[in-house]
Amino acid sequence: MTYDRESYWSGVANRIGGRATDCALAGDADAFYRYKRRKMLSTFLSALPVDGRVVLELGPGPGGNLEWLLDHRRPTRAIGVDISDAMLGLARERLKDRAELHKTDGVSLPLPDRSIDTSFTVTVLQHNVVDSQVHRLASELARVCRGPIVLIEDTGHGQPKADADTAWISRPITEYEAMMRDVGYRLTKSARLGLRVSRAGYNRLIRCFRPLEEGALQPAARRIAIAMWVGIAAPLDSLVPDPIDLTQMVFERR
Numbered sequence: 100m101t102y103d104r105e106s107y108w109s110g111v112a113n114r115i116g117g118r119a120t121d122c123a124l125a126g127d128a129d130a131f132y133r134y135k136r137r138k139m140l141s142t143f144l145s146a147l148p149v150d151g152r153v154v155l156e157l158g159p160g161p162g163g164n165l166e167w168l169l170d171h172r173r174p175t176r177a178i179g180v181d182i183s184d185a186m187l188g189l190a191r192e193r194l195k196d197r198a199e200l201h202k203t204d205g206v207s208l209p210l211p212d213r214s215i216d217t218s219f220t221v222t223v224l225q226h227n228v229v230d231s232q233v234h235r236l237a238s239e240l241a242r243v244c245r246g247p248i249v250l251i252e253d254t255g256h257g258q259p260k261a262d263a264d265t266a267w268i269s270r271p272i273t274e275y276e277a278m279m280r281d282v283g284y285r286l287t288k289s290a291r292l293g294l295r296v297s298r299a300g301y302n303r304l305i306r307c308f309r310p311l312e313e314g315a316l317q318p319a320a321r322r323i324a325i326a327m328w329v330g331i332a333a334p335l336d337s338l339v340p341d342p343i344d345l346t347q348m349v350f351e352r353r
């Protein structure tokens with residue numbers, strides 16, 4: 100089936116909405132993704148310059164990142180712009196009137212020039228597999244933002260170039276760097292989350308179970324096996340460098 104961003108993410112939102120437990124994002128139905136998220140929040144999101152600033156998340160999904168920032172930091176305004184109405188519906192339920200949420204066509208941002216202090220993404224550009232669309236998004240982020248742009252995306256070995264069915268692409272840091280240079284931003288810092296041990300075992304473990312659609316509720320046996328593995332592997336992750344996976348890239352205006 101051809102990957103269409105809006106209908107794909109609305110499908111994920113509907114599956115998340117159908118789960119009984121409170122869900123902050125698509126992948127948090129198992130212990131590995133919950134661990135990854137905790138690590139992302141404590142190392143990447145906690146370092147965002149947010150206090151006293153207007154903050155934009157491009158692609159907030161169900162709103163868990165904005166909620167965390169509103170609970171733990173002091174932005175003056177929090178804004179989310181997403182391509183999926185169903186995701187925006189979940190975010191509205193979660194955030195009520197604490198954040199301003201807008202719909203986008205996937206390439207433009209419905210915001211005035213230089214109206215944002217800090218912009219960020221978490222696993223959004225990697226789900227925009229058409230390069231020309233990502234370039235337009237980068238130029239829109241540069242138009243609306245007067246301060247740093249922080250991209251938290253999967254990088255690394257590079258998923259082979261996407262075809263029409265692929266829902267994600269892993270671009271190397273150099274590709275994001277070149278794209279942001281074109282819109283007047285330079286890379287000032289990059290850091291990887293570091294999940295090498297836990298991810299390796301997780302990827303092997305899930306092959307023992309039936310494949311699931313993104314956002315779907317996981318069977319108990321699978322959840323228990325993953326939780327046990329993460330308990331063993333998580334302490335080892337910090338001991339081994341990880342050349343791929345989630346990367347925080349901080350860009351400042353040139």
Ligand SMILES: C[S@@+](CC[C@H](N)C(=O)[O-])C[C@H]1O[C@@H](n2cnc3c(N)ncnc32)[C@H](O)[C@@H]1O
Nearest residue numbers: 108124158159160181182183186205221222223
């Ligand atoms: C993997 S989810 C991540 C959600 C959230 N950032 C998080 O970390 O929980 C990707 C989100 O990006 C949104 N998205 C994908 N492409 C987009 C685009 N071009 N513009 C705005 N939102 C987009 C999807 O609708 C979805 O909500």
